[in-house]
Amino acid sequence: MTDQFVHEQPGTAEPASPSVPQREAIVDLATLAENAATLARHARGAELMAVVKADAYGHGLVPAARALVAGGASRLGTAVIEEALELRRAGIGVPVLAWLAAPGAPLEAAIRADVDLAAYTLEQLVELRRAADRAGRRVRVHLKIDTGMWRGGSTVTLWPQLVAAARDAEREGSVDVVGIWSHMACADDPGHPSIGEQLGVFREAVRLAESAGLRPEVRHIANSAATLSSPESHWDMVRPGIACYGVDPVPPQQRSGHPLLRPAMTLSAAVVQTKRAPVGSGISYGHTHVTDHDTTLAVVPLGYADGIPRHASSRGDVLVRGHRVPVLGRVCMDQFVVDTGDLPVAPGDRVLVFGPGDTGEPTAQDWADAAGTIPYEVLTRVAPRVPRRHIG
Ligand SMILES: *Cc1c(COP(=O)(O)O)cnc(C)c1O
Numbered sequence: 001m002t003d004q005f006v007h008e009q010p011g012t013a014e015p016a017s018p019s020v021p022q023r024e025a026i027v028d029l030a031t032l033a034e035n036a037a038t039l040a041r042h043a044r045g046a047e048l049m050a051v052v053k054a055d056a057y058g059h060g061l062v063p064a065a066r067a068l069v070a071g072g073a074s075r076l077g078t079a080v081i082e083e084a085l086e087l088r089r090a091g092i093g094v095p096v097l098a099w100l101a102a103p104g105a106p107l108e109a110a111i112r113a114d115v116d117l118a119a120y121t122l123e124q125l126v127e128l129r130r131a132a133d134r135a136g137r138r139v140r141v142h143l144k145i146d147t148g149m150w151r152g153g154s155t156v157t158l159w160p161q162l163v164a165a166a167r168d169a170e171r172e173g174s175v176d177v178v179g180i181w182s183h184m185a186c187a188d189d190p191g192h193p194s195i196g197e198q199l200g201v202f203r204e205a206v207r208l209a210e211s212a213g214l215r216p217e218v219r220h221i222a223n224s225a226a227t228l229s230s231p232e233s234h235w236d237m238v239r240p241g242i243a244c245y246g247v248d249p250v251p252p253q254q255r256s257g258h259p260l261l262r263p264a265m266t267l268s269a270a271v272v273q274t275k276r277a278p279v280g281s282g283i284s285y286g287h288t289h290v291t292d293h294d295t296t297l298a299v300v301p302l303g304y305a306d307g308i309p310r311h312a313s314s315r316g317d318v319l320v321r322g323h324r325v326p327v328l329g330r331v332c333m334d335q336f337v338v339d340t341g342d343l344p345v346a347p348g349d350r351v352l353v354f355g356p357g358d359t360g361e362p363t364a365q366d367w368a369d370a371a372g373t374i375p376y377e378v379l380t381r382v383a384p385r386v387p388r389r390h391i392g
Contacts, residue, residue, distance in 0.1 A: 034262065036071030042259050050075075076094060077098075101117065111135040117142070177209075220236060228249075247376075321343050
């Protein structure tokens with residue numbers, strides 16, 4: 001049988017025509033810089049460490065970090081060492097702290113790249129000293145006290161030993177304790193009794209460290225919510241993440257005195273197909289939605305593999321042609337269906353999934369509310385398959 005299809009020979013293909021973005025996340029770097037400036041002003045003299053873990057909350061690690069530094073962040077924070085090393089490879093020179101390392105993490109590479117590291121325990125301090133010896137230079141360490149979140153950090157009981165061992169290591173020349181720090185559990189609920197309790201434990205831990213002879217550059221405990229709501233938590237440096245990206249984690253009714261922040265990411269896609277569906281049509285997997293009137297459906301090429309929460313099935317909505325229209329039925333891996341009613345929607349029309357909200361589009365917060373999660377998860381889940389386009 002002869003080949004039914006004509007195969008193109010290499011080099012004979014038509015030049016590619018400029019393609020329409022099927023899906024994209026536009027990240028406004030000017031907005032990130034403005035948010036950093038706003039937070040630096042709000043912190044009134046405390047340093048700003050912009051947290052850029054998780055690919056800068058989905059915004060693109062290196063461009064976002066550069067914009068935040070341009071806006072006023074004097075330091076950057078990451079969770080894992082690989083993220084910090086990527087910042088260094090991009091030539092970013094401000095102090096960077098990476099705070100999460102299990103045994104066997106690439107500590108020596110981090111020390112050679114002048115990345116600050118955290119110690120929660122004596123064992124970690126020993127591992128840091130060994131890595132510093134191998135690297136042939138001192139390691140800059142932030143000692144972490146667990147002030148009541150019961151996640152990472154030294155227990156209050158073991159803190160005096162950790163402090164004493166760190167002081168000894170400083171004298172022996174392998175360690176510089178540059179930070180004393182902690183993390184807050186309930187700062188997004190201003191007035192929660194744990195806030196004052198954690199700050200009290202932190203004050204005492206700092207006092208103990210200083211009376212043992214430690215002289216850290218920075219004492220820090222404030223995440224976004226504490227930066228915005230709790231001036232007594234600022235100490236020498238604040239450490240916001242989500243606020244840099246324009247999301248206030250405190251519920252609107254509790255935001256007294258908060259500055260305005262602006263979401264920096266806009267997620268959109270182009271409509272693939274539209275079709276009329278009569279009353280009684282079962283939509284998407286499982287037919288969990290059945291139309292109760294004749295309507296027009298549009299297929300949007302984004303799914304849970306792109307970061308659209310499946311829990312927002314039949315709950316989220318999007319903006320198309322200036323109107324909010326609802327998701328119908330289940331969000332699939334790569335696509336979902338919206339009900340465009342009698343709007344004149346056509347294939348190729350832009351669908352705004354979320355953005356700053358200025359033109360009536362939903363925000364990441366709206367999607368989080370629809371899916372029963374938090375905007376942090378909505379932003380950080382936007383998948384690598386969705387191209388980021390940096391503007392501003
Ligand atoms: C993620 C994180 C932050 C930033 O938290 P936000 O709530 O996004 O401001 C600060 N510090 C540590 C240790 C973190 O893990």
